[in-house]
Amino acid sequence: MILNTIITLLAQHWAAVVFSLVLAWLVRNRYHNGLNKYPGPFLASLTDWWRFWDVYKQRPEVTHLALHKKHGKVVRLGPNVLSFSDPEALKVIYGLNKGDFYIVQQSVVKGTSLPSLFSTTDNDFHMQFRRCVNSAFAMSALVQYEPFVDNTTKLFLKQTEKLYVDAKDTACDFTRWLQFYAFDVIGEITYSKRHGFVEKNEDIDGIVAYLTKLFLYVAPVGPPLSSLISNPRVNVSPNKKIGQIPILDKWFLKNPIYLTLSEWGLIDATFPVAKFARARMAERLPELAKSDAAELKKKSSNKDKSPPSPLLPTSEKAPVVVKSPDLLSKFLAAREARPDFMTDTLVQTMAVSMAFAGSETTAISLSSVFYFLLRNPRTLNKLYAELDAAARKGVFSDYESGLVTWHESQTLPYLDACVKEAFRLHPAAGLLLERITPAGGIEIAGEFVPGGTIVGCSAWIIHRNEDIFGSDVEEFRPERFIVPPGLEGEEREREEQKVKVRNGHLMQFGMGSRTCIGKNISLLEIYKLVPSLLRRFEIQFDDPNREWEICNAWFVKQSNFITRFKLRELVKPEGGGVPAAGVAAH
Numbered sequence: 001m002i003l004n005t006i007i008t009l010l011a012q013h014w015a016a017v018v019f020s021l022v023l024a025w026l027v028r029n030r031y032h033n034g035l036n037k038y039p040g041p042f043l044a045s046l047t048d049w050w051r052f053w054d055v056y057k058q059r060p061e062v063t064h065l066a067l068h069k070k071h072g073k074v075v076r077l078g079p080n081v082l083s084f085s086d087p088e089a090l091k092v093i094y095g096l097n098k099g100d101f102y103i104v105q106q107s108v109v110k111g112t113s114l115p116s117l118f119s120t121t122d123n124d125f126h127m128q129f130r131r132c133v134n135s136a137f138a139m140s141a142l143v144q145y146e147p148f149v150d151n152t153t154k155l156f157l158k159q160t161e162k163l164y165v166d167a168k169d170t171a172c173d174f175t176r177w178l179q180f181y182a183f184d185v186i187g188e189i190t191y192s193k194r195h196g197f198v199e200k201n202e203d204i205d206g207i208v209a210y211l212t213k214l215f216l217y218v219a220p221v222g223p224p225l226s227s228l229i230s231n232p233r234v235n236v237s238p239n240k241k242i243g244q245i246p247i248l249d250k251w252f253l254k255n256p257i258y259l260t261l262s263e264w265g266l267i268d269a270t271f272p273v274a275k276f277a278r279a280r281m282a283e284r285l286p287e288l289a290k291s292d293a294a295e296l297k298k299k300s301s302n303k304d305k306s307p308p309s310p311l312l313p314t315s316e317k318a319p320v321v322v323k324s325p326d327l328l329s330k331f332l333a334a335r336e337a338r339p340d341f342m343t344d345t346l347v348q349t350m351a352v353s354m355a356f357a358g359s360e361t362t363a364i365s366l367s368s369v370f371y372f373l374l375r376n377p378r379t380l381n382k383l384y385a386e387l388d389a390a391a392r393k394g395v396f397s398d399y400e401s402g403l404v405t406w407h408e409s410q411t412l413p414y415l416d417a418c419v420k421e422a423f424r425l426h427p428a429a430g431l432l433l434e435r436i437t438p439a440g441g442i443e444i445a446g447e448f449v450p451g452g453t454i455v456g457c458s459a460w461i462i463h464r465n466e467d468i469f470g471s472d473v474e475e476f477r478p479e480r481f482i483v484p485p486g487l488e489g490e491e492r493e494r495e496e497q498k499v500k501v502r503n504g505h506l507m508q509f510g511m512g513s514r515t516c517i518g519k520n521i522s523l524l525e526i527y528k529l530v531p532s533l534l535r536r537f538e539i540q541f542d543d544p545n546r547e548w549e550i551c552n553a554w555f556v557k558q559s560n561f562i563t564r565f566k567l568r569e570l571v572k573p574e575g576g577g578v579p580a581a582g583v584a585a586h
């Protein structure tokens with residue numbers, strides 16, 4: 001009887017009921033945990049759809065900068081999200097855990113979400129995982145990887161000459177060309193084998209195009225290292241845009257039907273990089289090759305019509321012997337050392353992450369260095385002068401291809417300043433690096449923030465802090481990372497301190513315990529390629545009046561950066577003597 005009355009009333013007044021419920025939800029959001037005291041867009045305090053829309057428009061870093069300029073050090077970007085611009089906040093925030101948000105980042109493998117080094121929210125798992133693989137990324141390991149980088153860099157120099165100097169009147173889509181480079185280097189370092197982008201000058205298996213679409217899909221959901229970093233089998237439909245609203249992920253990629261189909265092996269949207277990784281692993285692990293062959297057999301009997309990957313080896317294949325230790329061999333060594341923890345899946349996860357995390361980010365950073373140098377001829381000429389002076393002094397060991405070693409690059413202070421300044425002005429990650437406050441709440445930069453709140457800083461904002469970097473933060477001025485010559489005593493100490501503080505606030509690789517593990521590898525690539533390319537070529541804009549275009553889909557990717565190349569005469573050491581290869585004079 002009562003139930004009937006309620007149902008009748010609801011049916012009669014459904015519009016008012018829905019309106020009241022939505023209103024109550026909005027009011028609850030607005031006053032959630034007392035966060036209403038923080039300024040920000042009114043709509044952002046009501047719903048996460050504001051964030052979705054902002055990220056969907058692909059320039060959220062511009063919005064974030066404008067909001068902090070208007071509102072100050074703390075801005076509310078969502079009902080439960082605070083953005084901090086105060087550098088004081090960094091230390092506390094990057095000691096906190098990653099929250100549920102990063103679970104969205106986990107890919108689905110046979111129906112199960114797979115945490116990776118990047119996406120895990122379990123501190124203990126992260127600590128163990130990182131400990132297993134850390135030594136593979138140490139500065140000391142760089143020496144072992146340098147020959148891999150050399151191979152691809154030499155090929156890149158040769159191909160640049162062939163494609164863009166010899167073939168006259170050919171302009172270069174430089175960002176894309178650098179991405180091909182970054183993909184191939186990471187392929188060599190990880191598997192001792194390139195994907196073949198630079199050789200063929202083409203997007204092998206559509207990997208770059210796929211990645212672009214993938215980022216456009218995932219950015220509105222959350223930082224898209226997402227499916228990337230955890231990605232043996234990326235089951236992502238790149239056509240659907242969802243929101244900075246993690247729960248939507250459950251309707252799409254982690255819905256029960258999809259998960260079940262994946263578990264039964266009826267869906268296999270295995271990304272080409274993952275196939276490549278698995279093939280390389282199987283070459284080295286005969287037992288894995290056997291299980292792959294068995295799986296293929298099972299699939300064909302399941303009437304799975306998807307063609308077997310040509311990359312998948314057969315069980316008969318002999319294991320490949322790797323001469324120089326690459327990343328995969330180190331991950332496999334970790335599997336030997338910790339079989340209880342480091343499973344085949346984790347090895348593969350790590351290997352695939354390398355391509356995802358290390359290609360786009362490195363290409364973006366390389367593009368920035370060249371773009372800002374070309375836009376600021378004063379700095380470009382100064383860098384050329386530094387390189388030529390070093391060449392005249394006989395600093396370099398290679399006077400034929402122009403290749404610069406890591407060790408040689410570390411003797412070039414202006415190069416170092418240019419790279420840092422490019423990182424400062426254009427950090428690859430363009431959203432907040434989010435963390436979650438602990439249950440009891442925590443004080444961040446003088447503010448008590450309740451438990452369960454999403455907090456974060458954006459490198460785009462921290463890197464433009466005028467108190468730290470100076471009033472000309474929008475300018476490309478590498479000198480801000482160099483102590484001016486001729487200073488002495490206290491004045492010199494003051495300047496040294498300023499430069500130290502600036503270095504300490506660069507966060508293009510993140511901060512704290514979850515900082516980028518591949519930092520040294522990307523630095524190896526950047527500090528070698530930039531001087532090598534500049535020694536060898538004169539680079540110009542195809543059209544100096546044309547600005548590049550920027551799309552912030554978590555990674556802030558550039559396009560329309562079109563250049564032309566001319567050969568430069570390699571400057572020889574004074575006195576004409578060329579040092580024997582590998583015996584550089586320092």
Ligand code: HEM
Binds near residue numbers: 119130433508
């Ligand atoms: C210039 C190039 C690069 C940039 C700008 C960059 C940036 C970042 C950032 C900002 C994070 C932290 C994300 C967060 O806190 O949410 C990160 C994490 C990570 N990066 Fe990089 N990265 C670069 C190159 C690489 C390379 C070359 C690799 C692999 C070879 C790599 C592998 C990773 C991994 C595995 C993590 C997760 C680390 C953890 O949580 O312990 N990155 N990267």
